[in-house]
Amino acid sequence: MTTFAFALLFAASVFGYAWNRQAASSLRNDGQRLHSLSGFHGLYSFLCVSIPVFVLILVWLVFQGSVIDWLVTAPIAPENYATLETGPKQLVLAEIKSIAGGRIFGTPEDWKLAAAERLIQLRTMSAWLLLAAVFALAVTQVLRARRRVDADFRARQGAERMILGLIQFCAIFAVFVTVGIVFSLTFETIKFFRMVPPLEFLFGLNWEPQIPIRADQIAGAGAFGWLPVIVGTMVITVIAILVAVPTGLLTAIYLNEFASSRARAIIKPILEILSGIPTIVYGFFAVLVVAPAMRQFGADLGIAISPNTALAAGSVMGVMLIPFISSFADDALSAVPQSLRDGALALGATRGETMLSVLFPAAIPGIVGGVLLAVSRAIGETMIVVMAAGLIANMTLNPLDSVTTVTVQIVTLLIGDTSFDNPKTLAAFALGMMLFLVTLVINIFALRIVRKYREIYD
Amino acid sequence: MNDMTKVERDLNMSDAKIEARGVNLHYGTNHALKDVSIEIADRTVTSFIGPSGCGKSSFLRCLNRMNDTIDICRVTGQIMLDGQDINAASVDPVQLRAQIGMVFQKPNPFPKSIYDNVAYGPKIHGLAKSKADMDAIVEKALRRAAIWDEVKDRLHEPGTGLSGGQQQRLCIARAIATEPEVLLMDEPCSALDPIATAQVEELIDELRRDYAVVIVTHSMQQAARVSQKTAFFHLGHLVEFGDTGRLFTTPNDPRTESYLTGRIG
Known part of the structure; x- marks a missing residue:
């Protein structure tokens, strides 16, 4: 279904490009002096369609998992799910998901089977909803871009602005990833230094990290x-x-x-x-x-x-x-x-x-x-x-x-x-x-x- | 146009420093020089003129075997320096280039101090016995290149910090510091402004006292101003060679006349 969404995105963008370009060309053939070349009118439409739709698909894919999880688990009786701790909660959820995937071990309780049923339904619905949303947004954007085609419209500047935004985003992306990595490193390092004094770490001459992770393990002092x-x-x-x-x-x-x-x-x-x-x-x-x-x-x-x-x-x-x-x-x-x-x-x-x-x-x-x-x-x-x-x-x-x-x-x-x-x-x-x-x-x-x-x- | 007296010229004529016979040069399949023969006199400025791509710079580079460094370049024929074939197996191009100095179109000082630029040649050829010796050589070369007064207080600053005209005179000082016998100049003024050009031309006239100077130039006026002999190259042929005054006033070859009057070039 996601593949269909991307195919739709591609088709709509290409269609928008061709339609706007053709519209601009016919204006030109009617003898009007256009501010931008027809190709830029096409490009404007292409970007107007592809960027928002792409963002929509990405956002959808990022959030659909947790939304579906929440909808699946909400009707479960509180003593079976809501009151549990994080670990067991995840175990229950994983079991529901494997039931939904057809891998059933033993005889699961009825509420788990019901939840798996809901999960399958919700997934299908989400996929169709995504397609519908993509279609609606793509059509809106194609029409909006088409309406703007006229002699005075500065399609080149519009397209250039969007491309500028795109390349700026790419440049900032690397910076964000770097900052994110440094932050997570720093965060965990600070946690480490709460347990081991920094001076011992920086100037200690012994490195024996084989300490127990669970209380019942036999290991060194560290x-x-x-x-x-x-x-x-x-x-x-x-x-x-x-x-x-x-x-x-x-x-x-x-x-x-x-x-x-x-x-x-x-x-x-x-x-x-x-x-x-x-x-x-x-x-x-x-x-x-x-x-x-x-x-x-x-x-x-x-x-x-x-x-x-x-x-x-x-x-x-x-x-x-x-x-x-x-x-x-x-x-x-x-x-x-x-x-x-x-x-x-x-x-x-x-x-x-x-x-x-x-x-x-x-x-x-x-x-x-x-x-x-x-x-x-x-x-x-x-x-x-x-x-x-x-x-x-x-x-x-x-x-x-x-x-x-x-x-x-x-x-x-x-x-x-x-x-x-x-x-x-x-x-x-x-x-x-x-x-x-x-x-x-x-x-x-x-x-x-x-x-x-x-x-x-x- | 030519201020040399008749006597002086005759004296120089008998004294061929470089003699080229039947020189052909190929860049791969491109036949760039066709059967060039010329005699270059000592203590004379000889200029090579001609339109772009006529082979004058290529011929200049044959004279100190700089074309050796180009893989696809092949030179045949005979070039004699003081009666010795420079392309003979016994001749070491490194020593040959110490005898024949060269100044390039674009000033190319090394990324070193002014002093080290001039001292470079004498150092690699072991011309100085002591530091004082070297100082004297550097000062002499800079004086003869007419740049001493401008740089004597900043000898240890980088040579690349000088102006274009100063850099070119520094490169001339660098070339004459090794005491060559012949000085080759490949369009030495093409990157310079008129004032710097005048200074370099004056310098060329000075250098004629001690060296055979060969200069490639695009400017016919420059050839007329600085040289006693002029050779006109066209499409790889040496078309005409003779006294500068005569060649510019009564050229023998119709092609020379066409070039001088601006019909080809």
Whole structure:
């Protein structure tokens, strides 16, 4: 039925477009001078119909669920529903819905069957009502837009205003989502800090979140000091950057200045494929290939290397970041004007000297920006470290040890039983908040560096 | 139009700095230069004129092998600098370009300080033994480019902060700091206003004392003002080459005459 509603929306919009356009054209053919071109009259009608009808459908779909629930449960005897707590209420409702869907377990009470019957009726009615409402609104809007077609009507301005509104809405949408995410993070983080003192979280050296969620569980006492976790993140990030930055930069320099067009045509697409590999694939590459190889290598040298190491996870993450860095640096180097290149070459500089002393300094802002973006990606990267880094929060800087990261801990905290009145679950939000703050600071720093250098070179 | 005395000119004529024979240039399938032969004299300003796309800039770029950097460009024929073929396998284009300086159409100072811009060439070629040496080289180059007085108090500010005319003279200073033997100028005044143009032209006349100067220009008046020799290019052919005064007053080729009188171009 929703599909029909959308089909109706589409048909009405297209019809409105054609009708208005045709009307405007015939006015023009009668010799009138129209303010707007016929196409704009059509577009005006199209937008007049499609935007309100679309909003109507969306609002309907958002609210119909809760309205129907309310109508279904209202006639149920209070002792069976209204007086219950939230949890059992939801169970009753879910049972009614599964009965309505034809999945009947055991022998439900009669009032539940009656409610399911009501639910089916209400759903059908809602769908028809939606179609009727869409039809009514679409017809009204088509007629209203058609009535406005005359020589003086400024259809172009009208259409432009609506399109402006549309693109403004899109821009604001992203802002709203961001603000919403930050708010929910902040809210849960504050709840967490009511249970765990902020000082203990920020400066504690132990991370043992395995505390019981239910009273009958057997688990540890718990400790929520985030330092070992963030240190693990930093160790892995540093390793990743040490791998990615030199390799990526030199790749970019080679491709940009020294590679023949043939080599470039082969290497560039391959790098792009590398950046398209899902991180989970890198993850099992790290855990199944790199980590065992390192362990074997260590064993041959007589060094004990744990099966999950920061080095394996970090270096594979570095490989993942190579195309990221190299494409940023390549863009930055290509953006340096050809005239600078020519100027240096004409002075008798070699290509290497040109690269080092002219192109590279001029491209630094772009390169630094790319590197810092890569750093925030490395900090936020989850899948590789979940698979390859380990779960135990060791406070160590040794890359051959097993470490854990902020993202890994968030994953493990939220897997399995969760409960929003327990610090174990809420700790995930606190970690998320800290991660958000760290990457935010790095991004601001990146932007500032780029701006600062841009003033000098330009 | 030509203020050189007869004696002076004869003296220069015997002294060919660059000699090109049968130069052909292709950009892919496009035959851009057709069998160009020319002798460029030392201590003389030679100008290349002709309509857009006639090959004059391409030929200029052959002289210091800047066309090497363009993948699809292919040059055949012989270009001799002091009797040595510059396209020979034994010649290092990097060293060749240190001998033959070049100034471009658009001022292209590096995003470095004024001082570092001028010091760049001497530094990479190891011309200065000490900091004081380098200071002297930079000052000399800036003085000869007639820009010293304007920049001496701000040598460590970025060269990109100068005005267009100053930037172009800075680029000339940068080119002559490496002590080249030939100076190639590719429409050096096309981005400049009349005053800056006059300054650069005066400078070109100065530079003639020490260098062979080759200048590509769109302005026939400029060619007449600054050069002793003029070559007219048309559709990839070197149509006519001779003393500037003679070429502008009594051209031999009808195409030259048409161009000079504005019928082609």
